[in-house]
Amino acid sequence: MVRQMRRLATVLAGTLATALLSLGTAGPASAAPKPAPSGVDITGVGLTAPLRLRADTQPAQVGAIIDQVNFLTGTGMPKGPKPADLGPKYTVVVLAGETPKQTYDLYPKAAGGPRIFRPAKQPDARKTSAAWFLGRLSMSETLRAAGAPLERQFDTVSGGVGGGERVLPEDTLDPAKDLDEALGDLQHLLLLNVGVMLTITVGLAGIALLIRRRTADPSHPLTRRTR
Template sequence: MIRENVRRFVTGAALALLAVTALLTGPSPALADDAKPTAVILSGDDLDGSVEITEEDGDELFDAMLSQVSWLTGENGRAAVPDRSTLGPKYTVIIRYGDKDRYAYDLYPLAEGGPRAFRPGEQPDGRATEAWFFGRLNMPNALRLAGAPLPETTDVMTGGIGGGERINEQQAVDPAGDLFAGMGGLRGMLAVNVGVLLLITGGLAGIAFLARRR
């Protein structure tokens, strides 16, 4: 009887512990919709109103717009304050989480010397983090696909922070791949030479064995 009561107590305590753990570690329903961006709001002087972009408009477009500003939250990539007369048209991007605006950025896709991005000091969530950055090289194309009246560019495929990949019909050279390919050829040649050497050695050994028997 005592053993049965102990077993029930241990089982009940384990179940209670699992329930408490689930409540503490599980996502809150109130915060579930606020865990990731739900919309990108684009506005500009040459746009008629604002453009709201969500995943329903296509994952590629939504991700392309997010990629223009998602990395602007840290210290890396900060640039000096540019001459505003060289920036060209400005577009404002607001990142919305659920029904709340959280981040805001100013993008200058046609700035001299390459696209620039500005993180205003007054953010919708109350932070004060003013900074200038070099933007991604594919910024003009991303904004144009989102509705901004920008000229089409075809030489930029993807853009990293301060860089990008350009279309080149020539085959890229892979030094590591060529090196390993050369090593593979050398290994094959070496294997053939070793085989020939073993064959000669075996023949000589056979001849020596026959000579000794005679």
């Protein structure tokens, strides 16, 4: 009886170990990473034909375009800028092989900074909601490098999300104006220091005069003590 119980326990332990091992090996297989996009198609203002970028021949351009939309998560914002403030639109379709998977509308010249619109209807029929997002500051330069007819921006910081079209205002690039403002600020600081010193000096002089008058008075207690 004891031997039968030991054999049964051994069989159960072996079965449990096999099941746990199969679960451990099945987990990573189910969580296999998604394949990288094979390319993107871009259409929009000024393009007579779609820009067809493929990862095997233009990996840098494809990676830069994917970087403009791969951070979009959540519900975003239900409303975007007014149509008159959006500027030119460029539609980006992300491909897996030659099959369209996602589509996004990019507005690199939108008032207040680049914007991205994610349509509710996607090519792969996945469920999502229409939403607006702040785009990266590098959107215009990325699209221009891919072939879109956009003006070059020299003072745009690459990366980051949100912001305006320009990082540095035009008037901050004038060194003469900066020097005049610095000299003006220095002059104001010097005048303020002079005013403070004059106030302190007048105050000390007044205190000294008051003490002298009181000590010169024969009826003042301090004068009597000194005598």
